[in-house]
Amino acid sequence: MRNRNKTAQLKRTASHRRALLANMACSLIEHGAIRTTLGKAKALRPVAEKMVTLGKKGDLHARRQAVAFLRHKDVVKQLxxxxxxxxxxxxxxxxxxxxxGPRLTDAAPMAIIEFVDRVIEKDEEVVEDTTDDAVEVEAEKVEAKAE
Structure with a gap:
């Protein structure tokens, strides 16, 4: 019986599932949001939240625990x-x-998992004015880059 077994198995062995979740957690920390299947997103959420909790502790032991799971020092530094x-x-x-909604190829339910307090860096070339003049200037920039 599966009573009280909380871990989503994702049809993988334990080592494969651990590696998958570690890689997905690294991508989530690095990019701030990732697009994946709903089942993987639900399995990733507790892992990612535990990593953020380790990051909030901020001591050496927490950093070593994060490196042991994520295996990427640059991602741990960003965390x-x-x-x-x-x-x-x-x-x-x-x-x-x-x-x-469903993925087109196999109808798997898709989801985006992201951090709630995600820091979004804005590009310098974004035009703040949305009037017709700004649209024309933006179109001219695109044409100039194409040439």
């Missing part, structure tokens, strides 16, 4: 310096799952 301070005032619920 402790960018992601965790953004969620410093939040006591939980660091991730958000948004359902997208």
């Amino acid at each position: 402790f310096e960018v992601v965790a301070p953004a969620a410093a005032d939040r006591e939980g619920g660091y991730c958000r799952i948004t359902k997208l």
Whole structure:
């Protein structure tokens, strides 16, 4: 019987599932949001939230635990310096799952998982004015780059 077994198995062995979740957690920390299947997103959320909790602790032991799971020092550095301070005032619920609908090829339910307190860096070339003049200027920039 499967009574009280909380772990989503995802039809993988334990080592494959651990590697999959570690890689997905690294991608989530690196990019801030990823698009995946709903089942994988639901399995990733507790892992990602535990990583943010380690980042909020900020001590050496927590950093070593994060490196042991994620296996990428640069991602752990980003977790402790960018992601965790953004969620410093939040006591939980660091991730958000948004359902997208079925994937075209196999109709698998898709979702986006992202950090709630995600820091979005804006591009310098974004035109703030949305009038017709700004649209024309933007179109001229696109044409100039194409040539």
